[in-house]
Amino acid sequence: MNDQSNSIDPGTAMTTTTMTMIQALRSAMDVMLERDDNVVIYGQDVGYFGGVFRCTEGLQVKYGKSRVFDAPISESGIVGTAVGMGAYGLRPVVEIQFADYFYPASDQIVSEMARLRYRSAGEFISPLTLRMPCGGGIYGGQTHSQSPEAMFTQVCGLRTVMPSNPYDAKGLLIASIECDDPVIFLEPKRLYNGPFDGHHDRPVTPWSKHPQSAVPDGYYSVPLDKAVVTRPGNDVTVLTYGTTVYVAQVAAEETGVDAEVIDLRSLWPLDLETIVDSVKKTGRCVVVHEATRTCGFGAELVALVQEHCFHHLEAPIERVTGWDTPYPHAQEWAYFPGPTRVGAALKRVMEV
Amino acid sequence: MNEYAPLRLHVPEPTGRPGCQTDFSYLRLNDAGQVRKPPIDVEPADTADLSSSLIRVLDGEGNALGPWAADIDPQVLRQGMRAMLKTRIFDSRMVVAQRQKKMSFYMQSLGEEAIGTAQALALNRTDMCFPTYRQQSILMARDVSLVEMICQLLSNERDPLKGRQLPIMYSVREAGFFTISGNLATQFVQAVGWAMASAIKGDTKIASAWIGDGATAESDFHTALTFAHVYRAPVILNVVNNQWAISTFQAIAGGESTTFAGRGVGCGIASLRVDGNDFLAVYAASRWATERARRGLGPTLIEWVTYRAGPHSTSDDPSKYRPADEWRHFPLGDPIARLKQHLVTLGQWSEQEHQAVTAELEAEVIAAQKAAEQFGTLSNGLIPSAASMFEDVYKEMPDHLRRQRQELGI
Ligand SMILES: Cc1ncc(C[n+]2csc(CCOP(=O)(O)OP(=O)(O)O)c2C)c(N)n1
Ligand SMILES: [Mg+2]
Numbered sequence: 075m076n077d078q079s080n081s082i083d084p085g086t087a088m089t090t091t092t093m094t095m096i097q098a099l100r101s102a103m104d105v106m107l108e109r110d111d112n113v114v115i116y117g118q119d120v121g122y123f124g125g126v127f128r129c130t131e132g133l134q135v136k137y138g139k140s141r142v143f144d145a146p147i148s149e150s151g152i153v154g155t156a157v158g159m160g161a162y163g164l165r166p167v168v169e170i171q172f173a174d175y176f177y178p179a180s181d182q183i184v185s186e187m188a189r190l191r192y193r194s195a196g197e198f199i200s201p202l203t204l205r206m207p208c209g210g211g212i213y214g215g216q217t218h219s220q221s222p223e224a225m226f227t228q229v230c231g232l233r234t235v236m237p238s239n240p241y242d243a244k245g246l247l248i249a250s251i252e253c254d255d256p257v258i259f260l261e262p263k264r265l266y267n268g269p270f271d272g273h274h275d276r277p278v279t280p281w282s283k284h285p286q287s288a289v290p291d292g293y294y295s296v297p298l299d300k301a302v303v304t305r306p307g308n309d310v311t312v313l314t315y316g317t318t319v320y321v322a323q324v325a326a327e328e329t330g331v332d333a334e335v336i337d338l339r340s341l342w343p344l345d346l347e348t349i350v351d352s353v354k355k356t357g358r359c360v361v362v363h364e365a366t367r368t369c370g371f372g373a374e375l376v377a378l379v380q381e382h383c384f385h386h387l388e389a390p391i392e393r394v395t396g397w398d399t400p401y402p403h404a405q406e407w408a409y410f411p412g413p414t415r416v417g418a419a420l421k422r423v424m425e426v
Numbered sequence: 427m428n429e430y431a432p433l434r435l436h437v438p439e440p441t442g443r444p445g446c447q448t449d450f451s452y453l454r455l456n457d458a459g460q461v462r463k464p465p466i467d468v469e470p471a472d473t474a475d476l477s478s479s480l481i482r483v484l485d486g487e488g489n490a491l492g493p494w495a496a497d498i499d500p501q502v503l504r505q506g507m508r509a510m511l512k513t514r515i516f517d518s519r520m521v522v523a524q525r526q527k528k529m530s531f532y533m534q535s536l537g538e539e540a541i542g543t544a545q546a547l548a549l550n551r552t553d554m555c556f557p558t559y560r561q562q563s564i565l566m567a568r569d570v571s572l573v574e575m576i577c578q579l580l581s582n583e584r585d586p587l588k589g590r591q592l593p594i595m596y597s598v599r600e601a602g603f604f605t606i607s608g609n610l611a612t613q614f615v616q617a618v619g620w621a622m623a624s625a626i627k628g629d630t631k632i633a634s635a636w637i638g639d640g641a642t643a644e645s646d647f648h649t650a651l652t653f654a655h656v657y658r659a660p661v662i663l664n665v666v667n668n669q670w671a672i673s674t675f676q677a678i679a680g681g682e683s684t685t686f687a688g689r690g691v692g693c694g695i696a697s698l699r700v701d702g703n704d705f706l707a708v709y710a711a712s713r714w715a716t717e718r719a720r721r722g723l724g725p726t727l728i729e730w731v732t733y734r735a736g737p738h739s740t741s742d743d744p745s746k747y748r749p750a751d752e753w754r755h756f757p758l759g760d761p762i763a764r765l766k767q768h769l770v771t772l773g774q775w776s777e778q779e780h781q782a783v784t785a786e787l788e789a790e791v792i793a794a795q796k797a798a799e800q801f802g803t804l805s806n807g808l809i810p811s812a813a814s815m816f817e818d819v820y821k822e823m824p825d826h827l828r829r830q831r832q833e834l835g836i
Contacts, residue, residue, distance in 0.1 A: 121437070123673035123747045140435040144674045146643030147610060175609060178644060213530035213804070215592035217608025368826065397830045399819050403530070404581035404589025404804060408812035408834060 081288060088290035094281045095266045098240035098289045099129045099205075102247035103167060105293050107137045110165060113251060115142045117152060117169030117205075126171060127207060127266060149179035153204065157187050160200045167251055173208035173260060174217045187256045188231035200256040203247070208236070209317050209364050210401050210410060211264035211274065219401035221316070221365035226258040227342040227374065233298060234341040236260040238319040239269070239286035242339055245296030253298060262316035270317055271324035272412035301345035303352070307334035310358035310423050313349060313375050315341060318362045318411060325416035331424055333360075341371055349375075350382045357388040358423045362416055367395040389426035392419040438677035442749045450757050453731065454478075458485040458704075459492025466718045470655075470696040477687035477697040480731060483706035488767030494710040500774045502547055506705055507769060509546075509567040510539040510762050512787045516566065517736075519791050520579060524740045528803040529579045529593045535560045537735030537753060538668055540705045540761035543567045545634060545664065548712035549602070555634045556604045556617035558641070559594050560666065568601040572794035581809055582802035588817070589810035611637055611644035614663070618654045621661035621719070632660040632719040640671020640679045642686055651693040651727070660719035662712070663690065663727040666702065668734035669756075673747040690727030702730030703761040706768065731758065812836055 083090045093101065106113045115130055121144035124131030134142040145152050149170055156166040170176045176183065187200045210219030226234045233255050237243040243261070250257035264270045268279045281287035305323050309332040312322040319337045326333035334352050338344065353359050359379050361372040372393045379391055394411045402409055442448025461481045464472065483495045517534035524532040535542070542563030549555070555564050565575060577584040579593040587597060597605035604620075607613055617635030624631045637647055642665055654661055665686045669676050680686075690697030696718065700711045708730065715726035735753040737744050744750075769775030802808020813836045816827045823831075 118671075119673045121674075122439075122443070126672065126741075139437045143435075143437045144678050146679050147640045147671060147674075148643040148645065150645055151643065177609070178646075213592075215595070215608065216590065217592070367830070397816065397834070398827060399815055400590070402590050402815045403592055404585070404809040405812050405815045408815060 083288065083290040086290045086292075086294040088292050088294065090288040090290050092282050092287050093240045093289040094268070094287070095237070095240050095243050095261070096127060096129050098244040099247055099261065100131065100133070101289065101291075102244040102251070103130065103133060104136070106167070106248060106251045107133065107141060109293065112163060112165045113141070113167060114159065114164055115167045115169070116145045118145055118147055118171045120144060120169050125169060127263065129205070130169070149175055149177070150182050153179040153182040153187060156202050157182060157190065157200055160202050161190070161198050165201050165251060167203045167205065170204060170206040172218050173206035173222050174220045176204070176206060176222065183232070184229050188229050191255075192231060199254050201254045202256045203250045203259050204257070205259045205261060207263035207266075208260045209262040209264055210406060211270060211317065213403060213406055215403040216400040221260075221363065221396070223260055223341055224365060224369060224371045227371055231256065233257045233343065234260065235298060235339065236262065236316045236341060237339060238262065238265060238316055238337050239284065240281055240289050241286040242296050244289050245294055246298065246339065248293065249295040249298050252295065257298070260316070264317050269320045272321040272410060273324070274407055296339070298340050299343045299345055300340065301336050301338045301348040303334060303348070304337045305333065305335040307332040307356070309333060309356055310360055310420060311336060311349070311352040311356045312360050312362060312420075313338060314362040315339065316364065318364055318416070321411065321413055321416050322362050325413045325420055328413060329417040329420050331420040333420055344378070346378060346382065349379065353379055353383040354386045357386050359383075359387070359391045360394065360416070360419050360423055361391065362394045362411060364396050364411060366398045367393055368398050370395055389423040392423055394419045438675065438682045440675035440677065440748065442752060444745060444747065444749060447749055448752055448755065450755065453757065454480070455757060456480045456482060458482040458489075459495065461492070461494070463493035463714070466714060466721065467723055468696055470691065470694050470724075473696045473698065474691050477691045477699055477729075478685055480699050480701055481707050481711060482701040482704050483710060484704045484764050484768055488764070488771040490706050490768065494707055496710050496713065498706065498709060500772060502709070503705070503765065503769055504774060506540075506543050506547055506567070506709070507762070507765055507775065508783060508787070509543045509563060510705070510765065511784060512791070513539045513543065513563040513566045514762065515784070515787050516562070516572070516791050519795060521740065523579070523795065527805045528799070529581065530804055531593050531740055532579065533559050533594050533739045534736045535562055537760065538666060538702065538732050539563045540708050540765070541664070541666060541702045541730045541732060544705050544708035545662070545712040548709055548716050549632070549634055551602055553632050553634060554602050554604060554617070554620050555636065556613040556620070557606060557636045558613070558638055558666070559606055560638070561636055562594070564603060565596065565598060565601060568603070570598055570601045570603075572791060573797045576795055576798035577801055580798060580801075580803045582798065582804070583808050583810060584798070584801040585810055588814045590815070610641035611646035615646045615650040615653065618650045618659045618661050621659040622653070622657050624660055625657070630720055632662070632716060634662045634664065636664045636666065638671060639665065639667040639669070639676045639681060639686060640674060642689070643679050651690060651695060654725035655694045658722070658724035660722065661725045662715045662719060663695070663725055665727065665729045666732060667729050668732045670734045670738070670744075670748070672738045672742065685729055687727060687729035695725050695727045697727040697729070699729045699731065701758055702732035703758040703764060705761055705765040733758065
């Protein structure tokens with residue numbers, strides 16, 4: 075199924091396979107089910123069928139029904155039972171079918187999962203990973219497109235992670251499963267089958283054309299608190315994550331602005347050092363995310379940059395985000411912060 | 427030594443999977459006419475037997491049998507037949523239009539047409555339905571404009587919902603059809619609130635709540651039962667058990683060796699389990715429940731046993747998780763064929779009339795589709811304006827949205 079290549083990943087010295095994001099996520103769960111008997115995977119449609127996005131395909135056959143199984147359609151039930159399993163000592167990895175459907179589980183996430191360690195002074199922990207596909211770009215309308223990351227980053231005790239490529243997806247998911255803190259693992263569904271730069275009218279690029287699709291076959295992890303510079307540059311720092319990493323990169327190429335694009339990967343806790351070093355170098359900053367603007371994660375990023383880099387800033391920090399409306403269906407591309415809007419912001423900050 | 431054997435997690439499995447026929451004996455059927463019909467002021471606890479047996483009226487030959495075989499005006503049956511046929515024809519054409527990329531998505535109700543149709547005919551138009559995405563038959567029974575429905579599906583310039591909602595997430599207040607949510611089960615408890623409001627205001631309108639077997643697992647379902655019971659809300663609580671929730675079998679929702687109707691009895695609600703593919707049974711049970719609600723006798727929960735004959739949606743491929751020809755073996759058959767057989771027995775329908783009505787309805791749907799497509803389709807870009815995206819977030823557009831709209835350059 076996967077395209078085995080003979081190349082060796084220099085970081086891990088392992089053979090690699092060309093994978094899509096879906097295959098990389100599956101591979102992470104496979105590795106962890108194999109390594110740790112306490113890992114269990116469940117959620118709606120994830121068992122026999124292998125998930126509506128096929129991320130868990132084949133895992134039930136390989137590990138059995140008490141390790142990988144279907145759950146009733148109750149997000150509060152899924153997260154609540156996962157908290158109970160975590161208290162017993164398991165390491166549940168649950169799938170919420172779409173991030174748009176986590177709301178019924180809010181109480182279990184915010185008041186329970188996130189605070190078990192604190193309120194029991196470490197007697198009980200929630201070593202859970204909640205996987206959720208997020209983001210738009212698939213004509214999913216308002217209930218299959220949301221990016222609710224800021225609702226999680228505001229909750230003390232949660233880690234919030236969002237990979238943008240297969241290599242990071244596998245490494246970050248393994249790190250999340252191993253982590254003793256609860257992790258919200260957001261998967262930009264528009265990236266499942268290829269990097270997407272916002273040019274929705276152009277042919278889809280497959281992952282196989284992208285270097286980050288060379289995924290080591292075995293166990294490795296990517297740290298949960300390290301951002302990565304995906305495009306070095308000198309003019310302006312772009313802080314982003316998920317799908318808009320590719321939008322920012324293409325906007326830099328198209329405008330000729332020498333932007334330094336930082337893929338945050340871990341939203342919270344945040345790699346502030348990488349951000350501050352870059353903004354001090356460039357003196358300018360643009361924040362890009364797909365989520366709504368007001369009180370979005372970008373607001374926190376802007377606050378931190380001005381706290382830490384005020385004297386280095388040469389222009390006001392700009393935000394390019396989804397609009398403050400529910401995610402529309404037909405007007406999806408007027409809503410999505412695509413390369414035109416990001417490019418315009420890059421040019422604006424350069425004119426100051 | 428521990429005297430106990432190690433515990434094992436029980437994960438229910440369907441009896442059938444691809445390449446392996448389903449054993450439908452788990453359905454526990456009754457023959458037509460076998461199940462009693464209590465008075466409408468029955469004590470909820472005394473419906474326990476009705477929540478585990480299966481109310482059926484039509485037998486295999488198309489005869490109407492037993493206490494639930496009410497005298498129905500043949501006009502209502504003919505009307506029901508037309509609405510069911512129209513629903514099926516509409517669905518099959520819209521699935522094709524989706525394949526042609528005129529719309530982004532579609533969900534058909536193949537095999538479940540009797541339930542929404544017969545209940546809509548048993549309700550008044552001023553009663554409010556709180557549907558899921560699989561009750562388009564209510565709109566057909568209430569003769570909602572096909573052109574408007576298709577404009578919604580195409581997300582075009584005349585889409586009454588301004589391109590904001592996924593196809594099939596209709597909202598037709600004038601036809602007593604509440605705006606459909608993508609988040610499962612939320613409407614179920616809202617219907618109870620609407621019914622409570624009718625009682626608070628001394629009205630005589632009732633509400634009809636809808637949910638699928640799978641979605642009954644959500645808390646909102648259980649909460650709805652509690653509230654409906656506590657306030658004796660004038661509401662019909664419909665559970666459409668079509669055996670599947672995407673790839674998961676109804677046992678994963680909690681249907682193994684119990685029934686969804688049984689949940690109602692446990693909450694103090696009169697509850698029935700009914701053959702959902704039997705138009706006469708659906709109509710009779712719905713009439714019984716509407717009378718109870720309208721006379722202040724409280725809620726009724728009805729589990730409709732049916733089968734999701736098509737894929738979950740146009741994004742789904744059921745041959746991956748269930749036998750491909752399963753509908754053919756489903757013991758409750760096809761609701762349209764069964765009503766047709768009954769009407770023919772009554773001398774109210776014939777094969778020729780069936781062909782003629784089918785052709786007439788096909789022409790009606792085709793004409794409506796043509797008319798709707800003149801206002802655009804998602805693929806040709808004739809969609810509601812980007813500016814309209816900022817409307818209706820609030821009653822009056824606040825400054826921040828006005829600024830964002832300007833930023834978009836419109
Ligand atoms: C809160 C929530 N969780 C998950 C989903 C995804 N989802 C959409 S339909 C569906 C299956 C519903 O099955 P059922 O209730 O039996 O209705 P049916 O599709 O059979 O009519 C699921 C899991 C959702 N829409 N909302
Ligand atoms: Mg169902």
